[in-house]
Amino acid sequence: MTDIAQESAEAKPERGQAALDRAAAVKSLQRREGWKRRIPLLPALLFTIIVTQVPFVFALYYSFTDFNLFGEARKLVGFENYGDLFGDMFFRDAAWISIQITVLSVLLSLVVGTGLAMLLDRKFIGQGLVRTLIITPFLIMPVVASFVWKNQMFSATFGVLNWVIELFGFEGTPFATRYPLYSVIIVLVWQWSPFMMLIVLAGLQGQDTSVLEAAKVDGANNWGIFRQITFPQLRPFLELGTLLGAIYLVQVYDHIEVITGGSPLAKNLPFFIAQRTQIGFDFGRGSAEAIIVVIASIILANIGLRVLSNLFEGD
Amino acid sequence: MASQTGPVLGENKVVSLLLGIATWIVGLLFFFPIFWLVLNGFKDNLEASTRPTLFFSPTLERFRELGEEQAGVLSFREAATNSFWIVLISTILVMLLAIPAAYSLAIRPVKKWRDVLFFFISTKFLPIVGALMPLYFIAQQASWRIEVPIVGWVWEYDTLLNTRLLLVILYTAMNLPLAVWMLRSFFAEVPKELIEASQMDGTSLLGQIKSVILPIVSPGVAATALLCVIFGWNEFFLAVQLNNAGASTLPQWVASQETSRGNFIATLSAASVLATIPVVVAGWVAQKRMIRGLAMGAIK
Incomplete structure (x- = not known):
């Protein structure tokens, strides 16, 4: 032992x-x-x-300096730039316009895109061709899309839109100058609905048809089927569309530059800050503005990413 | 197209036909502005700037004019060459960086791969305009000279502003998060059993990649590359802010066709057609793959 x-x-x-x-x-x-x-x-x-x-x-x-094109030495000024900024009416206007452009164009593209996808998700002659026609606006350059609409659709003198309106006996208007914000949004929706359509179409085509048939047999009507079966299945796709759309639409610049040329009625934050850099040469102030936008974006991104992580829950 | 819900909903033939016609009308309306743009490209500048008309004698004159080159004016050839190289090289770079990253996130995932993936996506939320000023100053001051001794190559930059290299770097950064994200979902589709089986057979890593992974992911790689090409080809903001003198791209060339004197609409339309055709055709060809790639980002 x-x-x-x-x-x-x-x-x-x-x-x-x-x-x-x-x-x-x-x-x-x-x-x-x-x-x-x-x-x-x-x-x-x-x-x-x-x-x-x-x-x-x-x-x-x-953003903490008085850096500008004319100043000799860069010196630290603390939060001065930030203090100035919150009193700046133009900055607040630009922020509000940014919100309007992003929210309206994302929502409208989603609605229009879903409608297009529902229409396309059925058999008819030339289905592939019509889908091809509809995705084209998404493929063309934002600069080109903006020029087409500004000069050839919206224009008061030779725009097609006004020509149609006058055909019905109404008086035409120079849309782009009178309603710059809505003109920009219309073109954005025209370009982004096809993108939403592609995403929703993928969702519709992944649907289990036997469930739909069963519901039909049980006597469910079309609206009931859409609301209770199709919509819940489409949800992750709609969320993905919202997320991707928001990422790109919050940063819109080209459309505003071309269609409005920087009208104060349609100047969003990216445009406003870029303009301050080019014309104002006040780099300290411009950076403070950019930092505020970055912070706001991080907050929004967190919300967006939470949506995204819900998408990953199934993993 | 895999499934059709239309017939399942059991509409009668008339409703089905009417909806088909309605879809056609909507499709044609959506396409109309582009149709009109192409039409105007074949008009006279004066004709294009009058009341809208479908009747005119088509001419190729605008396209011929656009091919002419003037000293000191950005020509189509120059802008197209710049666009081509910038988009080609940045897309290759994106793929070289994103494919190994996607492999690391999907097939042999690192710990906390989800956090890494979210980091990539979160960079897309940062407003690029916030980086504009620093990018301008960094690019302005970046300069180097690298000599390759034996061959005698010299790689020299005084500044990165107004160079193609700057846009290559920025477009790579712009597209990389989306590419990593899409490619990860394609890589996640490769069945684990297939990889394990080939490991059992003693296939080398390179062999596995070649014989198992690549055949499955290659359509996804193509779709992702195409999306990078579209976004790079159409990008205007960074090009106009940081590259306005020297390496201008096609969107800038199109924008430069708008002049303050005289009628320019036909010329602008012809220029738009020339600048958009390559990407539009590529998108048409790959539309189904793009649907799949984007949708898999939602689900997988």
Whole structure:
């Protein structure tokens, strides 16, 4: 007994050491495996961090300085730029216009896109051709789309839209100058509905037709089927469309530049800040504005990402 | 198209026919502005700037004029060359960076791959205008000179402003998050059992990629690349802000056709047609794949 007890007492530290060694070996293996897995990711991650994050660090620094084209030395001014900004009527106007453009164009494109998808999701002659016609607005350059609408649709003198309106006996209006905000939104909806249509169409085509048939057999009407079966199935697709649409539409610049040329009635934040950089040369102030927009975007992005992580829940 | 809900809903033939006709009308209305644009490209500048008309004698004169080159004026050839190289190289770069990243996020996922994926997407939420000023100053001051000794190549930049390289870098950063996101969902479609089976057979990593993964993901890679091409080809904001003198791209060339003197609508239309055709045709060809790629981002 005592012998054995002695032996085991002697052996214990040794065995313990071996276990530790083994554990360390396993750990280093795991670490190596971890790095093996991480390495393919690193180039993309580093590139993204350097190109997309570093400029914002600079912007943050500029926003606390009186940096402008004419000043000799850059000096720190604390929160002065930020204080100025909240009293700035034009900044608040631009923020409000940004919200209107984003919300209205995302919602309208979703509604129109869903309608288009429902129409296209049935058999008829030339289905593929009509789908091709409808996605084309999404493919063309925003600059081109804006010019077409401004000069050839909206124009009071030779625009098709006014020609049609006058055909019905009404008086034409120069849409782009009289209603710059809505003109921009119309063109955005025209370009983005096809994109929403593509997403919703993918959702409709993934539907389980046997469920629909069963509901039909049970005597459900079309509206009931849409509301209780189709819509819940489309939800993740509609959310995806909202998210992607919002990412791009909140940053709209080209349409505003071409259609309104910077009318104060349709100047969103990106346009406003870009203009301040080009014309105002007040880089400190411009950076403060940009930082506020960044903070607002981060808040919105968090909401958006929460939506997105709901999409991933099934994983 | 996989399934059709229309017939399931059991409408009678008349309703079905009427809805088909309605869809055609909506489709034609949607396309009308583009049809009109193409039409105007074949008109006289004066004809295009009068009351709308369908009757005119078509002419190729505008397209011929646009092909002419004047010293000091951005020509079509120059802008198209710039656009071509910028989009081509940035798309290749995006793919070279995004494919390994997608592999790391889907097939042999790193810990917390979801957080990494969200980081990529979150960069798309940052308003690019916030980075504009710093980008301008960084690009202005960036300069280097690299000599390759034996071959004698010299790679030299005094500034990155107004260079194609700057737009290549920015477009790569602009498209990378979307590409990583889409490609991850395509890579996630590769059945785990297939990879394990090929591992059992002792296939090397490269062999696995070649024989198992690539055949499954290649349509997705193509769709993703196409989307990068579309966004890069059509990009205007960064080009006009940071690249207005020297490496201008096609959207800038189109915008430059709007002049304050005389009638320009036919010329502008012809220019628009020339600048948009490549991407529109590519999009037409790949529309189904694009649907699939975007939708899988929602589900997988």
